[in-house]
Amino acid sequence: MKRALCRLDELEDPGSAAFTFGEEDLRRAGLIVRRGGSVFAYLNNCPHNGSPLDWQAGRFLDLDRRFILCATHGASFRIEDGFCLGGPCAGKSLTPVPVTLADGTVWLEDF
Ligand code: FES
Numbered sequence: 001m002k003r004a005l006c007r008l009d010e011l012e013d014p015g016s017a018a019f020t021f022g023e024e025d026l027r028r029a030g031l032i033v034r035r036g037g038s039v040f041a042y043l044n045n046c047p048h049n050g051s052p053l054d055w056q057a058g059r060f061l062d063l064d065r066r067f068i069l070c071a072t073h074g075a076s077f078r079i080e081d082g083f084c085l086g087g088p089c090a091g092k093s094l095t096p097v098p099v100t101l102a103d104g105t106v107w108l109e110d111f
Helices: none
Strands: 003-007 015-021 028-035 038-043 067-069 076-078 084-086 099-102 105-108
Touching: 003 015, 038 099
Parallel strands: none
Antiparallel strands: 003 105, 015 028, 028 038, 067 076, 076 084, 099 105
C-alpha cells in the first residue's frame, strides 16, 4: 500500500535515512537517499552477502556524500541507480524500491 515515508526537507542534502515496510514476516528494510530535489530508495541489503549497508543507523553515504557505502566490506554504489562501482560486488546493483515525490512528501509506492 502506498504510504508517506517522510518530508523531503527532513532529509539532509545530500543525506540518507532508513525505513522499514511490509507486514510481520514480510517486513523489510530500506534506505532512502536525497540529492537535491531527487530521492532514491533501495532495499538495505548489500548484493555481496545481504548485510545491511548502514555504518550508523540511517547513515549510508560516504564521507564526501557522493556514494552509498556498504559498512561491512566497503562496496560503493552510485546514488542514482544503485550500481556497484567498486568492492566485492562490483558490477552488481542494489535492489530499487519505488518512491515518488509529491508536494514535498516522499511516498513509498506499492512494492
Ligand atoms: S556485505 Fe557489502 S561489501 Fe560485503
